[in-house]
Amino acid sequence: MPGEFDTSRLSDPTLRPVADKVSAGERLSRQDGLALYATSDLLGLGLLADAANRSKNSDRVFFSANQHLNPTNVCILRNTCVFCSFARMPKEDGAYTRSLEEVFSEAEQARGMPTREFHIVGGLHPKLRLEYYTDMIRGLKERHPEVHVKALTAVEIAHLARIEKISEREVLLAMKQAGLTSLPGGGAEVFSTAVRATIAERKLTGEEWLRVHRVAHELGIPTNCTMLYGHVETPEDRIAHLEMLRGLQDETGGFLTYIPLAYHPDHNQLGEEMGRGGTATTGYEDLKNIAVGRLFLDNIPHVKTHWPMVTPFLSQIALSFGCDDVEGTVVYERIYHEAGAHTQMHMPYHELVRLILGAGKRPVERDSLYREVRDQFDQPPPPSGADRGPRLPVVHAA
Ligand code: V47
Numbered sequence: 001m002p003g004e005f006d007t008s009r010l011s012d013p014t015l016r017p018v019a020d021k022v023s024a025g026e027r028l029s030r031q032d033g034l035a036l037y038a039t040s041d042l043l044g045l046g047l048l049a050d051a052a053n054r055s056k057n058s059d060r061v062f063f064s065a066n067q068h069l070n071p072t073n074v075c076i077l078r079n080t081c082v083f084c085s086f087a088r089m090p091k092e093d094g095a096y097t098r099s100l101e102e103v104f105s106e107a108e109q110a111r112g113m114p115t116r117e118f119h120i121v122g123g124l125h126p127k128l129r130l131e132y133y134t135d136m137i138r139g140l141k142e143r144h145p146e147v148h149v150k151a152l153t154a155v156e157i158a159h160l161a162r163i164e165k166i167s168e169r170e171v172l173l174a175m176k177q178a179g180l181t182s183l184p185g186g187g188a189e190v191f192s193t194a195v196r197a198t199i200a201e202r203k204l205t206g207e208e209w210l211r212v213h214r215v216a217h218e219l220g221i222p223t224n225c226t227m228l229y230g231h232v233e234t235p236e237d238r239i240a241h242l243e244m245l246r247g248l249q250d251e252t253g254g255f256l257t258y259i260p261l262a263y264h265p266d267h268n269q270l271g272e273e274m275g276r277g278g279t280a281t282t283g284y285e286d287l288k289n290i291a292v293g294r295l296f297l298d299n300i301p302h303v304k305t306h307w308p309m310v311t312p313f314l315s316q317i318a319l320s321f322g323c324d325d326v327e328g329t330v331v332y333e334r335i336y337h338e339a340g341a342h343t344q345m346h347m348p349y350h351e352l353v354r355l356i357l358g359a360g361k362r363p364v365e366r367d368s369l370y371r372e373v374r375d376q377f378d379q380p381p382p383p384s385g386a387d388r389g390p391r392l393p394v395v396h397a398a
Contacts, residue, residue, distance in 0.1 A: 049322025075123025217254025266340025294322030
């Protein structure tokens with residue numbers, strides 16, 4: 001980080017040696033990461049992460065006009081990924097699988113909007129073949145050539161390779177040839193074997209998840225990465241997870257953004273077992289995970305806040321805690337709303353811009369590859385009296 005960070009702004013002395021390392025551009029160790037998680041000086045941690053972010057992105061905050069599409073919620077891991085509220089068994093109530101025409105019809109909403117990206121994730125369907133997905137990508141590109149397709153988590157890629165009896169490389173290549181631009185970062189959860197045995201017993205291992213992303217990077221397909229926090233994992237598990245992401249990024253440079261995902265406990269087995277129904281992570285934890293991610297992942301260019309999960313209010317504050325990237329317009333969000341999120345489904349473009357400007361930052365609309373699409377936005381007018389709600393009567397002292 002160019003320039004000294006003024007450590008007198010930190011109230012927790014254990015953060016000072018970490019701040020000195022950040023100022024010197026030195027890589028943080030596992031112990032440093034644990035000190036960041038252990039501190040209760042949230043504002044000091046935020047200042048440090050904000051300085052690290054500013055040195056990479058200055059006051060720019062990226063966002064995309066995107067649309068989420070979830071072609072199916074049928075998933076063979078339904079009974080073993082106990083944190084997930086989205087998946088269904090094929091014959092279970094609420095199970096759905098869209099035909100290609102239905103997917104194309106949902107995507108038609110992009111016509112009246114400035115959409116630049118389709119974000120596509122679903123479940124591990126026992127019968128949907130690779131061709132369904134390549135036809136979907138090809139069909140979307142034919143109908144919306146200017147829209148990038150970011151599709152399928154590493155877990156879905158590995159599943160398709162298994163049912164097609166081909167390699168993950170071949171699946172990724174076929175998808176790239178159909179028009180795929182990038183992969184989303186889902187399915188990583190927490191890489192610890194013990195945590196996975198508890199929350200996602202039969203899912204891809206951490207090493208296997210990283211392998212799919214390594215192959216994607218080798219094929220010139222950039223990807224995102226995530227960590228699901230706020231369930232049974234420890235600070236040590238989180239730091240080990242971040243270390244593995246940082247290690248792959250050193251090798252390939254293929255990760256675009258890191259997204260910490262806040263666990264939501266409603267309507268899933270884990271939430272019931274933990275007695276956590278109705279309460280999600282706290283704002284304190286959410287901000288801490290943004291800040292630690294920014295400081296520890298020194299080689300990943302962006303850190304994204306997923307507003308459907310942590311609310312637009314908290315996402316706006318996260319922009320002062322090391323975050324430079326906000327999830328896009330979304331249009332229709334299913335995964336977190338099934339798990340109890342009460343946020344809106346869709347964030348209109350101008351509201352995203354307003355959220356970023358309101359945090360004193362400079363909005364930059366980006367495409368899936370973080371190329372700038374637009375960076376000139378007017379300050380919105382100050383709220384009128386009517387927007388401020390009813391005025392309280394003035395009470396004069398007698
Ligand atoms: O892998 C599932 C998470 C992920 C729950 O790459 C849950 O730009 C909280 O990865 N509570 C999928 N989280 C979504 C995802 C994502 C989202 C936004 C942007 C990007 C990107 C990727 O959702 C899953 C899992 O970690 N998830 N269930 C739950 N109950």
